[in-house]
Amino acid sequence: MKPFRQFALLLLAALAMVSAPARAADPSGEEIVKRSLEAFYYAGNDMRSKVRMKLINAQGNVRERELTMLRINLGKTGDQRYYIYFHNPADVKGTSFLVWKYPGKESDRWIYVPALRLVKRIAADDKRSSFVGSDFTYEDVSGRNVEDETHTVVRKEDLGGRPTYVVESKPKTVIDYSRRLSWIDRERWLPLKEEYFDARNEPLRTFTADKVEPTGKQWTITARSIKNLQSGHRTEVVYREVGYDVGLKPDIFTERYLRDAPGQWVR
Amino acid sequence: MAGTGRAVRVAASIVVGSLALACSAAATGQSVSLDGFAQSHVAGRTSGVDCPSGTACDFPAAELRGQLKAEGKNSGGGAAFLARFDLLRDAAVDDTRLVTRELFGDLTSEKASARLGRQVITWGVGDLLFINDTFPKDQAALFTGQPIQYLKLGSDALKLNAFPGPANFELVIAGFRPDNTPTSRRFIFADPLPAGLPRRTLEPGNDSGEAEISGRVSGYLANWELAGYVSRTHYRSPAWRVTGSEIVGTYPRLNTAGVSLTGPIGKGVVSMEAGYYDSPQDRDGRDPSVENSQLRGLVGYSRQMWEDATLGLQLYGERMRDYAAYRETLPAGFPVKDRLRKVATIRFTQFFAHQTVTFNLFAFVGLSEEDRYVIPSLRYAFSDNLWAEIGANLFAGQRSGMFGSMQDNSNIYLTVRYAF
Numbered sequence: 001m002k003p004f005r006q007f008a009l010l011l012l013a014a015l016a017m018v019s020a021p022a023r024a025a026d027p028s029g030e031e032i033v034k035r036s037l038e039a040f041y042y043a044g045n046d047m048r049s050k051v052r053m054k055l056i057n058a059q060g061n062v063r064e065r066e067l068t069m070l071r072i073n074l075g076k077t078g079d080q081r082y083y084i085y086f087h088n089p090a091d092v093k094g095t096s097f098l099v100w101k102y103p104g105k106e107s108d109r110w111i112y113v114p115a116l117r118l119v120k121r122i123a124a125d126d127k128r129s130s131f132v133g134s135d136f137t138y139e140d141v142s143g144r145n146v147e148d149e150t151h152t153v154v155r156k157e158d159l160g161g162r163p164t165y166v167v168e169s170k171p172k173t174v175i176d177y178s179r180r181l182s183w184i185d186r187e188r189w190l191p192l193k194e195e196y197f198d199a200r201n202e203p204l205r206t207f208t209a210d211k212v213e214p215t216g217k218q219w220t221i222t223a224r225s226i227k228n229l230q231s232g233h234r235t236e237v238v239y240r241e242v243g244y245d246v247g248l249k250p251d252i253f254t255e256r257y258l259r260d261a262p263g264q265w266v267r
Numbered sequence: 268m269a270g271t272g273r274a275v276r277v278a279a280s281i282v283v284g285s286l287a288l289a290c291s292a293a294a295t296g297q298s299v300s301l302d303g304f305a306q307s308h309v310a311g312r313t314s315g316v317d318c319p320s321g322t323a324c325d326f327p328a329a330e331l332r333g334q335l336k337a338e339g340k341n342s343g344g345g346a347a348f349l350a351r352f353d354l355l356r357d358a359a360v361d362d363t364r365l366v367t368r369e370l371f372g373d374l375t376s377e378k379a380s381a382r383l384g385r386q387v388i389t390w391g392v393g394d395l396l397f398i399n400d401t402f403p404k405d406q407a408a409l410f411t412g413q414p415i416q417y418l419k420l421g422s423d424a425l426k427l428n429a430f431p432g433p434a435n436f437e438l439v440i441a442g443f444r445p446d447n448t449p450t451s452r453r454f455i456f457a458d459p460l461p462a463g464l465p466r467r468t469l470e471p472g473n474d475s476g477e478a479e480i481s482g483r484v485s486g487y488l489a490n491w492e493l494a495g496y497v498s499r500t501h502y503r504s505p506a507w508r509v510t511g512s513e514i515v516g517t518y519p520r521l522n523t524a525g526v527s528l529t530g531p532i533g534k535g536v537v538s539m540e541a542g543y544y545d546s547p548q549d550r551d552g553r554d555p556s557v558e559n560s561q562l563r564g565l566v567g568y569s570r571q572m573w574e575d576a577t578l579g580l581q582l583y584g585e586r587m588r589d590y591a592a593y594r595e596t597l598p599a600g601f602p603v604k605d606r607l608r609k610v611a612t613i614r615f616t617q618f619f620a621h622q623t624v625t626f627n628l629f630a631f632v633g634l635s636e637e638d639r640y641v642i643p644s645l646r647y648a649f650s651d652n653l654w655a656e657i658g659a660n661l662f663a664g665q666r667s668g669m670f671g672s673m674q675d676n677s678n679i680y681l682t683v684r685y686a687f
Contacts, residue, residue, distance in 0.1 A: 055621060063651045089651035090302045091686040100490060108490045108531060115416030118389045121492070123535045123570040123577055130575060133622030176574070233621055255485070255492070256430055260375065263344030 029151030029167045032184055039189035041143035042080070043218045044244025046072040048265055051239055055134050058232030064088060065132055068266045072248050078103035081253035082142055085266045086132075098258045101142050112258045119255055128176055135205060135226040135235040148172060159183045159192050177204055188212070188219040203229045215242045299339035302687060306332045310411040310660070310680035318455055323359040327453040327678060328411035331356045334368070347373040360452050369421050380428045385421040388439060390483055390496060392527045392538035394614060395629065396583050398563045399496035399525040399542045401481065403503055405447040410454070410673065412642075412658050412680030420444060434486040441479045443471040445518060446503035455675040457666065459600045460507055460514055468505050468516035477501075491530035496542065498523045506556045519548040519557045535570025538581075552589025555596045560588040567612075575618040583610045602667035609634035623648045627658075636668030655683045 027035070053065040066088040072081050082099040086092045094114035101107045109122045127139040149169040156165055164183040171177065178201065183193040194207040211223035220242050227234040252262050310328035318324035332355045340347035351369040355362075371384030390400040395418075397404070408417035424441035445468070449456070471477040479501065485494035500523070505516025525542025541564040549557035562585070569579030587593055590606040597603065611632045618625055624647050631640040644658030659679045664671040 057621070061650070063648075089686065091304070091651070091654070091684075093302065106531060106534065115387075115414075116389050116419055117387045121392075121529050121536045121538070128574060129571070130618075130622060133618070135621075251430075254487070256428075256435055260373075260380065263340060263347075263375075 026153070029153045029169070030146060032153065032165050032167050032189075033149075033151045033169060033182070034146045035189045036182070036184045036191050037143055037146060039219075040191060040221070042073055042078075043220070044073075046070070046246060046248040047242070047244050048246050048248065049239045049242045051237060053132075053134055054236040056234050056236070063133070065134070070248055070252065070262075070265055072250060072253060074250065080142065081250065083253055083257065083262075085261050094261075096258050096261060098253060098255075099138075099142055100253070103145055104147065107138075107142070110255070110258055117259070119258055135228050135233055136237075140207075140226070154181065156186070157183075162192060163187065164192060185212075185219075190219060190221055198230075205229055210236075216244055218244055298342065299337060301335065301337050303333065303335040304684050304686040306334070306414075306682065306684040308332065308411075308413060308680065308682045310678040312675075313659075313661075313677045313679055314675045316455065316675045319451065322451050322455060323453045326359055327676065328413070328680065329358040331358075340373075345375055347375070349373075367421070378430050380430075382426040382428075383424075385423050386426065387419045387421050388424070388426065389419060390494075392529045392540050392567070393565050393583070394567060394569075394579055394581060394612065395631075396565050396581060396610070396612065398540045398565060399483075399494075399498070399523060399527065401498045401500045401503075401521065401523055402441075403444040403446055407447045407449050407453060410449060410660055410676060411678060412644075412660050412682070414656075414682060414684070420447060434484055437483040437485075439479075439481040441481070443477065443479060443501055443518065444503070445470060445505070448504045449673070449676075453676075454673065456672050459598075461509060464509065464512065464514050466507070466514040466516065468518075471501050471518055491528060494527045496523070496525050496527070502558060506558070508556045519546060521545070521558075522547060525563075532568070533570070535568050538565075538567040538569075540565050544585075552587070552592035553596045555593075555598055555601070559590075559593050562586045562588070569614070575622070577614075577616045579612075579614040581612040583612070584608065602672075605635040607635065631670055633664060633668045633670055636665055636671065638662070638664030638668030638671030638674075640670035640673070652687065653683075653685050655681070657681050 047070070049069050051067050051069050053067070055063040055065070065086065068085045068087065070083040074080065080101045082097070082101065084097040086095045096112045098110040099107050107127070110119055111122055112119050127144070128137050130136070131138050131141050149171050151167050151169045154166045154168050156163065158164065163186040165186055167182045167184060168179060169182065170179045176198070177196040178199045180194055180196045182191050184191050190209060190212060191207070192209045192212070196204040196206070198204045205226055205228045207224065207226045209221040209224050211221070212219055213222045214220075220239065222239045222242060223237065225234060225236040248265065251257075252265065308328055308330050309326060311326055312324060332353055334351065334353045336349070336351045338347070338349040349369055349371055353366040353368055355364050355366060357363070367385055369385050369387060371382050371386045374381045388402045390402070391398055402422050403420035405417055405420050422439070422441040422444060424439050427438045429436040479499060481496070481498040481500065483494060483496050485492065498521070500521050501518040502521050503518065506519050507514050507516050522545040523542050525540065527538070527540040529536065529538040531537075541562070544558070544561040544563060546558050546560045548554070549559065552559045563583075565581055565583040567579060567581035569577060572578050584607055586607045587604070594603070611634055613628070613630050613632070615628045616625065624645070627644045629642045633639065639662070641661040642658060644656055646654055646656040648654040657680070659677070661677045662670050662673040664674070666672055666674065
């Protein structure tokens, strides 16, 4: 009996040693989402990428958008600036957007309409509005605030061979979704999948990271898609020429370059 | 003289554009892009009035238009050009013409840039209301429902920009170009000038005394944008005067100075602009053919109402400086304006079906003149290349008002565009 008891105690101790640190190392839902937002929206000090969007309706009709996206982080405050230039389709070619994003405060947004050579400031309280008719909201493009939702870790599981945390997030104020589940890579911190549910808890839309690739020091989602499960509309996005710390300067993100695209970066 | 001046300017523009084209094409051989569109636009008059002969009555606009745009830059990005031509079959007035919408060359460095040639310039923060933007416009296009890009006409100009630091400076030196104001070719309106006399207009020439110079300085104060403007220019609609056996239209001198401000308040965007219009050819306000000096101002606010829907409101006023002189010298038969002319505008835009359907409503409401101009429109994008828009230009109210005087010109329009 004695050796068995010793063995049992040893086993228990071993289990405790294995599981206790593991449990202590598990970050909170909020920490996971915060790290995920940092990995996804804040990687590098700046970023340049060419983006190809396919907007596909339930009948299978395809519309395409091609744009250059530039982003810069301003210090440690979380302030960011985005510059988006449309190459295609022909009718919107040359249209550009400028976004000054502040955590915890509405963004400032401008649009440049090339046919009128007009710069217009646009009302910014539309972060849940569709970005150029796609299934992405403005928030999906430039990130939401971690404080806008409460976050709870639901479980850990593997998704497509990657270890993930599954986190449930509920918005603090009433918006178009009532909750979402996120599968966040436990090592790379990228969101690999998100499921949104409406007020009746019916599936609303699904986001998937279709391709994750190493880009210099970072792992980058280079293809993602969002499907609206209620309308059947979906949007597929491919990121090409992704570069971090390419040397963007803050003055690119001003009216001057909104009117005249910075040729060095917008090709 | 004016005609010669314009020919010279256009020729200069073409030379500049061609040079830029040649240089950039030679430098890289592959940086020139071509695109354009084909478009049909028809506006049908809704009022059943009889038109005078010579006025396009049933269809004030009926045209087929092809636009070709070429643009390019050299590999270093320091030189660029843009050319935009419209070939137009205008059935309403039985005319076929080639229009140079824009044609310019650019030189750019880190701290400065220069643009020479025909170019569209838009200043100010108003929505379809212009105070410090004195550049040429096309009201005839607006009133017949042409796509909004046709609201502005290009200026034949040299534009210089400097970006020394926190502020941007812009200087525009331009030849005179009149607005495309409504005429009896497409529009019906009461004309207090004597009928039967021949009319001609005299445009300011290109000699140094009549050059137009405009300047703008702009910058950010936190996330607010401030700008200051000055212009030494001309009124762009003719001041008519009966001289013996004919009626002569001239474009009196105009000086303007003003400021604008825009920034976020609450969940929306507020815009404010003010400007002083100095009429140097009518400083005492006693010449009825020349506009009185005025102070103009506007305040606007726009915000999102719900997803994909935006509402914008503006209040605009223009106040005559020498009202007593205006009243004393106004000839009989001309409508009397208020000292302070107030206009409110409303814009509501809603997208549907992933922004393939756009409903837009814009309305001018004349608070002083008790008239209205309402522009509803519905656009559907069949694909990335093809869209169609149906809309209307509805004028109503007192016939003495600016919009009310146009009420026999209310129309419904249809535009179809295929872009490539």
